[in-house]
Amino acid sequence: MQKHHISALVILAAAAAAAALAASDFLQMRHPDNLLASPGLTTVRQLSDYAPWLKGTNGDTRIFEFDSGIPGGTLLLLGGTHPNEPAGFIAATVILENIRVEQGRVLVIPQACASGFTCTDPFEGAPMNFSLEGRSGTRTFRFGSRVSNPLDQWPDPLVYSHYPSGQQLSGFETRNLNRSYPGRPDGTFTEQVGNAIVELLRQENVDLAFDLHEAAPEIPIINAIVYHEKGEDLAMSAVLALEFEDMRYAPELSPANFRGLSHREWGDGTNVIPFLMETSNPIQGRLRGRTNADLIVKGVSDGYRRALESGVLRIEYEADGEPLSRRVGRHVQGFTALVNAYNEYRGERPIVISNLPSFPEVLSNGVGSYLN
């Protein structure tokens, strides 16, 4: 054996070790997070129950059902449409792990875009997970990608043409679940997931639905409730009730010609009244600085602090940061206010829930205090 063959063997062994280490890290993201539902849980279903072609794929995800046994309305709550927006799926998890349903039914999908939870966005330097201290110890959650994993849907077209409207968007958006409604059974992977959720809304005769999100501090639609025109009275009533609790939410009407989004397509294509809520999340913004798990949980960004102090940018950022507890608390409080408004104005099919923490409770005790 020549000398360069020996060095090749040594270097290949080192490369194999590096590949194995990297593979181990990447494969960890394929393990579903441990979610511990409240004692009121009655059934766990799969999204593939409504779309059998998703069975065994990364598009399948768990649906947690809480049925009070008392006739009433049905509510669907989605978190994790964008797995890089943690307040969305942590708020859904807090609700999943605490809720009591006194009348009607509640369905929770905490991680709607299951595929997006299996990878991170390229070139963002994002952490793969973050941890919170729950009631029974440390809980770790994945921090995923805004869109489906390219291993599940590839290649992206140069221009994404939304079905059925033909609206054109950047090619990257072809893997964005919240641009893929109403979807189609024989469409792209992400369109199939979107179609399964729309099928669920129809088959379960859902009355009220929520899609929880976050956005960068410089995005205009944050700390907002986006509503379909069917739910305008509920949105305004909830915003007013929240103002009385000293909480400011911007009501935003869903644009009628911006297609593919949950608050538009769910409302147009089914009987449901949909709402989408946004909070301000520094880790998604361009000024965020060091990108790590601390930024997800504490939400402290020197870049955004300086932008706030400069006064030249219109951003939603508090001087002490935007911690996950505040963002989750906002979502849970907004959700509760909208359910209360629904029961007040559309009382014929009530959905009565209890045991959810208020915004001040989540803020003062920390979000981990409401995780099992």
Place this chain on the structure above:
Amino acid sequence: MLYWTYIAIVAILAVVVLVELVNERSWKRQAAMAMVLVVFILRVLQIK
């Protein structure tokens, strides 16, 4: 179909890099090729 064509191209390139690495006489160039190979292997195995 395009996806599997892409995977096949990456697999062929990985084999080419491996052969070049074994025949290369400079260990520094071997190390550079190994770094490229890691990425190709993870992609062929559909891990990343």
